[in-house]
Every structure is written in structure tokens, then in C-alpha cells.
Amino acid sequence: MIDLSISFLSKFPPYFRAMFEDKNPQRTPISSLGEFGLIDLLTENIKLKNPSTLTGIGDDAAVMDPGENVVLTSTDMLIEGIHFDLSYVPLKHLGYKAAVVNFSDIYAMNGKPTQLYVALAASNRFPVEALEEIYVGIRMACQVYGVDLAGGDTTASNSGLVLSLTANGLAKKEDVVYRKGAKATDLIVMSGDIGGAYMGLQVLEREKQVFLVNPNMQPELQGNEYVLERQLKPEARKDIPELLAALGTKPTAMIDISDGLSSEILHLCKNSNVGCRIYEERIPIDPTVYNLCEEFKMNSTTVALNGGEDYELLFTIPIEDHDKIKHNPSLTVIGHITKAEEGAYLITRAEQAIELTARGWNGLDESEGEEK
């Protein structure tokens, strides 16, 4: 079993050479294999497991038999220096995360991801072993989520690493949950808690600065495992669609929280032509996140609203289904849908109504991308 647990933190000091983790000190230049050899190496022994995957890697296109289902397709691009910093993101975690964020989009439609296509560009500062590490992470994610790595494109880059992954998934037509569909009085529910991934990034950035000043300093990561794992090894909420089905409810609208709660709620409201009220006191935030916000002098609600990258699911259910979900530890009701003309507001602990704004990542970091 490949180790993708957060325990790698203790295993690879100095942590801040994550990309160059030296279990394998080889540095094979990509040019020594050629593109064909590289592809063979990265994709060898891939076993297709989904009956829907008729043909994977090795032809002009992959072939998928959806049976009676509709096909869901999502795509996400990760750019070095914009979405990740290789001085503290281990390559296999990067591969894992790149896959998971696509799967998350498929779950957010109430579907199951089935095939993954990987387009990867790397400059010649990346040895073959670095690309293998990325593929270790991608393949691990495929294994965990039961997805077939079914195709892609591998190419040179003259400036850094680019990962562009596309996932196909399946759902029965009548099961698909869109962003539209939320109705006034519906409850707004989310899985898990938020703000962790963003605070994990803050910790990593802080330790990077310390390291740049003094490369012999050990990074202070202990105690922050939760937020670091949220940032470096996010998981898609595969369990939530299953849970909701088991509880006998179906979301009227759903989205995954990739950009921050505020912008995701606004997407649901805009697409459903409704308004909303969410309550500051209801937003689920882990105690570690509260503590770190204090340490970093940040407002935890702002972090929760705009932080992003937690990949929890945000959805609405009819108010009549409240009893079905109210005691479930994975789910939190954070507000309710209103008519469009009532606007979209956060009600603070002091009972102030603050209009939600669609800043997404932009609110915290101008350079971040936004999924269509």
C-alpha cells in the first residue's frame, strides 16, 4: 500500500524539499526514455476495473460504455506557482489532489467518477522519477475512488509543471443533481467542516518563509496535521451521496466547495434563482482552524467563507426532510433558501445581515483560478 498519509511529515525532514524526497535518488532525464517510453513507464500495469471502461490508454480516444446512464464530465487544471508550490507540496500528493478535485465535481452532481484522463506537461528540470511520483498519487486516488486511469497526453513544457485532468462519471439521468433546483424554504446543508485547507496553506507558507531564512530550521508542523492534510491530501465526499440515499433524501441542488462557501452558495442561488440566509454560528469549523486563525490574526468566518479547497459538499434539501438528516454527524444545516428578492446574506452572531459576495479565491488571493 502506498503511503499517502500525513505521517510523511515526520518522515521526510527537511520537509521543505518535498519535491525532492529522496527515497529514490535517481534523476533520469525524460529525454533518455523519449515520450513513448515515458508514457509506457507511467502507465504500465494499469488494470481497468470499471465495466464501463471498454478501452483505456493506448488508442486515439478512450471508449466507455455508459449502459443506461448519463455521462458526467469535469475538468480541472493545476499550474505550478499558481495552484501549488513544489517547495512544500510532495509530488504524489499533488497527483492525488489533482485527481480528487475532479472526482469531487462528479460527486457534486450525485454521480460516480469512472474514468480519469491526465494531461501533463513538465519541463526538463523534472526527472522521470518526479513524474512517476505524480503518477503514484494519481493512481492511488484512482484506486481509492474506484476510477480507471483511461487516457491522457504527456508533453514537454518550457516552464514548470501543468496538470490538466478530466474525469468522466456515471449517474442515472433521474439521479443527477444540478446547481439549479433549490427552492425557498429548502435547508442549506454541508458536509464536514471548512477553512482547514486554507489554514493548512497558511502554515505551509509560514514555514516556507522560515525555511528560506534558515534552511536548517525544522518546520513546525506538529499539531497542525489536520489542516495540513486538508490542504495536501483532500478527499472527495464519496460517502455523502450514498449517505443521503440511505437516509432517504435527495438534494434539490448541490455543488462542491472548491472556491469557498460564499461563492459556492451564490452559485447555487444564482443557478436556482433564489436567495439565502446562512448563519455564522452554524458554519462548521474545526477547533484547530479557530486556534490557527487566532494565531494568524485572521477572522475564522472570513476564512470559512472565502478560503476554499475543502472539497466538502454543499446542498439543499426540502425542509420536510430535516428529521432525516438532523442528527447525522457528517451533516450540518447552516441556513435556508429564500426567495430571490430577499438576497443572499450571512447572519452574524451579532444578528447583523451581511451580503454575501462572490469573491471565491479572489477574496484571498488574486491569482487563483475559478472552475466554470
Place this chain on the structure above:
Amino acid sequence: MIDLSISFLSKFPPYFRAMFEDKNPQRTPISSLGEFGLIDLLTENIKLKNPSTLTGIGDDAAVMDPGENVVLTSTDMLIEGIHFDLSYVPLKHLGYKAAVVNFSDIYAMNGKPTQLYVALAASNRFPVEALEEIYVGIRMACQVYGVDLAGGDTTASNSGLVLSLTANGLAKKEDVVYRKGAKATDLIVMSGDIGGAYMGLQVLEREKQVFLVNPNMQPELQGNEYVLERQLKPEARKDIPELLAALGTKPTAMIDISDGLSSEILHLCKNSNVGCRIYEERIPIDPTVYNLCEEFKMNSTTVALNGGEDYELLFTIPIEDHDKIKHNPSLTVIGHITKAEEGAYLITRAEQAIELTARGWNGLDESEGEEK
């Protein structure tokens, strides 16, 4: 109707500022729109036309109803400085080509492309108008090929432009043509002619060098329209699968010629576990290409074998079907399949047998990518 004809060559001197074609002198910074605004602008008024596209842009994933068909998926990544040079590639042509190369992969499986997903990363040296130009090209390709632009991801880059496009297509399960399936005695057939796209690139590179020395020189492009169009505005052979069906034959194996005839033939041979003989004198090469090869002191057969980017279709048909295709002006029989142990050879005009090697683009340019 958007002008994507090669006639733009005469219209926009100096040609070698193609990216900055100044019909629209505006330079709106992307940051002024924000990511959400940019996406809205680029994707406004998209009308979905395929009944298979249930939902396009605007949700976590696109939703497609394949009906009774299997789904084909191909992905291609284009990186600035590796796959294109913006000093002579107009942005709308880049968008058009990025889409077409994916459609070509779907046709090479004997399917029809139906949905396109566009992941795009651009640094802040690209104004909004530049991205709009790319989308003009992408949308034009979608219109010409009857494909819906159904999703994507738009993000920042800190170094140049990256396009990663994925296409879904449909085919009846029994109609799909794989790379495997070629049998000894099958005829090897290709559409159109090859070498043009590569010689177009040579012309563009030469004129770029001239321009760099003297920016007031007008590029000498007249007379080279054919090869320039092959390079800058390739088309996928949508017509060939239809033609073959009309002629009453079905390929036993098929691939599109993106990397050069030699490596594509070897892909077919490897996947089908066969060998081949192709005949130098049979390789269809346009007279313009012969003339340019002479001018550039290149061997036209080497250019045809290793040049790539012509996006013609290469396929095998049973020898019994020879009569059905032999007089068709779009098709040329260039050789035949043999048993694997007989190897893969080019028979020259001098009747020498030269072993084919899988250099693909690598044979001419070390930095080029290779589709899986």
C-alpha cells in the same frame, strides 16, 4: 461568418505580430473582469445543439446522454513555446487547431465528436481580448464540426499560455475502430496528403528569423498558402468515416496522423501485432511540399514520415475491398500489412527496404509531445 481562411495572410501585415492583430485595439486586463466575469464573457450565448448534451457550462460537471452509444474521450494539451509560437500563430487559429486535433482523435475511432471541454491558463500579458480571440477559434471549430462547448476551467498562469482540451464523442459500439484489428494482407490506406503542415512550420520559422533581423521586411508567404493552411488551420477528416461507410467498407484499424506517418504506422502494427510494407512512391505528397523540400534541402520522404500535424486518417481495410476505394481521390493505398515477424519497412523508390522507426515528432524536434 468568422474569417478563419488563410486569406488573413494578406490582410494583417506585418504578419509577424499575429497575436496582436489589431482589429480591436483594446487591452482589457483579465483582473478587471475577475474570473467569474471572464468565464461569462468567453462563454456567453453558447447554444447547445447536440441532443446528447443535457447540460453544458455552468455546473460542477457537464451532463451527456449517450443514448445507445458508447462514449469516446480524447485529450490534447498545447503549451506555448512547445506546440505553438505566438509570434506567427494567430490566437483564433490556435483555438481552432486545439479543438480540431481533439475532434480528429474521435474521428480516428470512427466516432463523432459531440462535446468539447476547454481548460485554459493564461498569464497577465494576455488581455481579455486575446482570450476572446482564442474562443472565437474554438467556437468556430465547434460550429464547423457540430460540437457543443460544454465545460472547462479557466485559470491564471505565471508563464504563458496553456490549452488543454478534451472532447467526448459518440459511436455505436460495433462501429468503433481501434488501432488493433489490422491483419496480414490488409491494405494500408490514408486520406489526403502529408508533409504540408511540417513544411508550413518551416516557412513560418524562416520568415520569423527574417522578421527578427529586419522587422520592416514583409514575410514571403505568397505561393505557400497550402502548407501554411495545413499548419495554421488543420481540419479533421470528418468526411472519411462517412465516405468509407458510403463505399461499403469499414477499416479494420485506424489512427490519425498527428505525429508523422512512420510512428502512426508503427502504432497500428504494434497494437495489431502485425508488420507492414509501405512504398515510398505511394506516399501522397503535394507538389508544393516537394518544391519546398527542395528549397529547404530536406528529403520529402523524411518529412512525410516524421513531420506530423497533418491530421489525415491512416487505416487498414481488407484487401477484398480494394475495388471499393481504389478510384477515390481522397484515398491512397500506400502499402499493406504483413505478419509481425516480417517487420515494418519502407520500400524506397530504389527498392531498398528501410526499417521504420518510431521517432514521431522526436525525429525532427526533441521537444514535442506525444499523445498517449
